[in-house]
Amino acid sequence: xxxxxxxxxxxxxxxxxxxxxxxxxxxxxxxxxxxxxxxxxxxxxxxxxxxxxxxxxxxxxxxxxxxxxxxxxxxxxxxxxxxxxxxxxxxxxxxxxxxxxxxxxxxxxxxxxxxxxxxxxxxxxxxxxxxxxxxxxxxxxxxxxxxxxxxxxxxxxxxxxxxxxxxxxxxxxxxxxxxxxxxxxxxxxxxxxxxxxxxxxxxxxxxxxxxxxxxxxxxxxxxxxxxxxxxxxxxxxxxxxxxxxxxxxxxxxxxxxxxxxxxxxxxxxxxxxxxxxxxxxxx
Amino acid sequence: xxxxxxxxxxxxxxxxxxxxxxxxxxxxxxxxxxxxxxxxxxxxxxxxxxxxxxxxxxxxxxxxxxxxxxxxxxxxxxxxxxxxxxxxxxxxxxxxxxxxxxxxxxxxxxxxxxxxxxxxxxxxxxxxxxxxxxxxxxxxxxxxxxxxxxxxxxxxxxxxxxxxxxxxxxxxxxxxxxxxxxxxxxxxxxxxxxxxxxxxxxxxxxxxxxxxxxxxxxxxxxxxxxxxxxxxxxxxxxxxxxxxxxxxxxxxxxxxxxxxxxxxxxxxxxxxxxxxxxxxxxxx
Numbered sequence: 001x002x003x004x005x006x007x008x009x010x011x012x013x014x015x016x017x018x019x020x021x022x023x024x025x026x027x028x029x030x031x032x033x034x035x036x037x038x039x040x041x042x043x044x045x046x047x048x049x050x051x052x053x054x055x056x057x058x059x060x061x062x063x064x065x066x067x068x069x070x071x072x073x074x075x076x077x078x079x080x081x082x083x084x085x086x087x088x089x090x091x092x093x094x095x096x097x098x099x100x101x102x103x104x105x106x107x108x109x110x111x112x113x114x115x116x117x118x119x120x121x122x123x124x125x126x127x128x129x130x131x132x133x134x135x136x137x138x139x140x141x142x143x144x145x146x147x148x149x150x151x152x153x154x155x156x157x158x159x160x161x162x163x164x165x166x167x168x169x170x171x172x173x174x175x176x177x178x179x180x181x182x183x184x185x186x187x188x189x190x191x192x193x194x195x196x197x198x199x200x201x202x203x204x205x206x207x208x209x210x211x212x213x214x215x216x217x218x219x220x221x222x223x224x225x226x227x228x229x230x231x232x233x234x235x236x237x238x239x240x241x242x243x244x245x246x247x248x249x250x251x252x253x254x255x256x257x258x259x260x261x262x263x264x265x266x267x268x269x270x271x272x273x274x275x276x277x278x279x280x281x282x283x
Numbered sequence: 284x285x286x287x288x289x290x291x292x293x294x295x296x297x298x299x300x301x302x303x304x305x306x307x308x309x310x311x312x313x314x315x316x317x318x319x320x321x322x323x324x325x326x327x328x329x330x331x332x333x334x335x336x337x338x339x340x341x342x343x344x345x346x347x348x349x350x351x352x353x354x355x356x357x358x359x360x361x362x363x364x365x366x367x368x369x370x371x372x373x374x375x376x377x378x379x380x381x382x383x384x385x386x387x388x389x390x391x392x393x394x395x396x397x398x399x400x401x402x403x404x405x406x407x408x409x410x411x412x413x414x415x416x417x418x419x420x421x422x423x424x425x426x427x428x429x430x431x432x433x434x435x436x437x438x439x440x441x442x443x444x445x446x447x448x449x450x451x452x453x454x455x456x457x458x459x460x461x462x463x464x465x466x467x468x469x470x471x472x473x474x475x476x477x478x479x480x481x482x483x484x485x486x487x488x489x490x491x492x493x494x495x496x497x498x499x500x501x502x503x504x505x506x507x508x509x510x511x512x513x514x515x516x517x518x519x520x521x522x523x524x525x526x527x528x529x530x531x532x533x534x535x536x537x538x539x540x541x542x543x544x545x546x547x548x549x550x551x552x553x554x555x556x557x558x559x560x561x562x563x564x565x566x567x
Contacts, residue, residue, distance in 0.1 A: 183372060183374040186344055186374070187368075187374050189361075190342055190344065190362040190363075190366070190368045191364060191392070191441070192363065197391065202376065206376070206378070279378075281377045281378035283377050283423055
């Protein structure tokens with residue numbers, strides 16, 4: 001275990017590192033653009049890319065430009081001007097909506113099913129091979145099958161979120177339920193607590209921290225996968241937006257999207273961590 | 284309630300020829316004993332003679348390989364609210380406060396009670412074991428002795444017909460153990476509570492029990508002897524060892540635990556009647 005460090009010292013170091021990174025980046029981009037000069041024939045460059053045409057200057061924007069673009073995007077995040085011009089807030093909301101739908105569906109199925117699997121050693125043994133084979137499959141591998149059967153691309157991406165977030169919740173719920181202490185179950189039995197009272201008043205609170213850990217892993221994976229899924233199916237969402245900006249070669253927007261995806265992922269994780277703390281217990 | 288044996292009446296709980304067998308191993312067999320209303324019976328023996336299994340069978344948590352347990356005239360087939368168990372490890376739910384732990388038990392006993400009534404009854408039960416101030420605390424914030432007190436409060440709150448205790452004080456330090464033994468002795472006497480306790484602590488058995496069942500070592504453990512504790516009640520730990528007969532009683536039990544539990548183990552002597560093991564009154 002590392003010794004505790006004061007918060008402010010870590011914070012100052014973090015800010016210094018960030019500043020060094022941004023300054024280094026800014027200088028690298030500006031410096032390269034100024035001195036190198038056109039390295040290729042201008043006509044060929046014009047065919048290749050707009051950036052090359054701009055005098056061989058890298059398409060990589062400086063942090064200052066990214067910052068300006070970020071302010072511009074955030075000044076009107078929820079605008080809608082046609083299907084291909086919607087604010088970044090709208091795009092993130094689409095992605096969050098799909099994650100919420102797929103994740104909730106997965107929780108609705110995985111937690112009760114995990115409960116049953118955890119209570120029944122027979123079901124556990126019987127279903128284990130299926131879980132073990134399906135769990136390592138990349139969720140995107142389901143995408144063609146989903147598109148073929150469901151047809152609707154938006155629903156397909158929700159299905160992909162469902163299928164990737166179902167496993168950690170299922171496995172953790174089953175494990176948490178199966179490892180509830182014998183003595184607590186014995187207490188419930190001697191009190192003639194009955195199946196439902198035992199399930200909701202003893203097993204569920206006992207397993208809740210393990211279940212929440214599964215949910216936290218799931219939401220993390222879901223947020224990773226939604227970006228890739230939206231890149232594939234297109235239309236709306238932050239993943240689609242990233243891909244669109246790549247086609248426009250607006251690297252600044254891509255960097256901003258990465259930052260946004262990171263921040264939203266962090267927020268989702270914090271949210272589940274808070275929920276986990278609410279149900280945590282210690283002996 | 285004078286605590287003496289109502290020998291002539293039928294016992295409240297009767298253990299009838301129970302055995303626990305595994306392939307190639309008999310832990311105990313042919314066990315017969317009864318527990319009368321208002322009586323405190325201790326089962327004393329070394330580890331490995333199946334003491335905890337016997338208690339679990341009485342509680343209905345476990346089933347014997349042979350034989351049966353008859354409580355109140357009926358053969359038991361599972362746990363019952365009439366037989367409360369105080370577990371060796373306190374077995375409190377760590378996500379509930381002391382009060383909620385007791386209230387949970389009460390809500391099983393009295394499903395129709397409103398929340399407020401459950402709360403008040405739980406507080407009252409905790410007050411009886413001296414934990415009025417600790418009602419809002421979670422088990423993690425309680426000492427070992429306090430946790431076991433909550434366990435006792437939980438068991439007594441549901442007003443069981445019989446209290447079953449599985450070495451309830453073995454995990455506690457000597458000082459706390461002594462205090463809790465006296466507390467249990469007081470509560471059980473006050474309530475006239477029928478009780479059965481597993482222990483390997485001689486002094487605990489002498490302090491609490493009306494009858495002490497001595498078990499031989501396993502495998503094939505059996506009740507070798509029934510010791511009648513004739514020391515007058517209430518028994519106070521501080522003065523108990525000055526009582527006439529105390530040392531004879533204690534020496535007798537210690538002799539059994541040290542040597543005779545071993546030498547008597549295995550095949551019973553000829554003419555042995557498992558239903559009526561010899562009764563002794565070492566304290567006179």
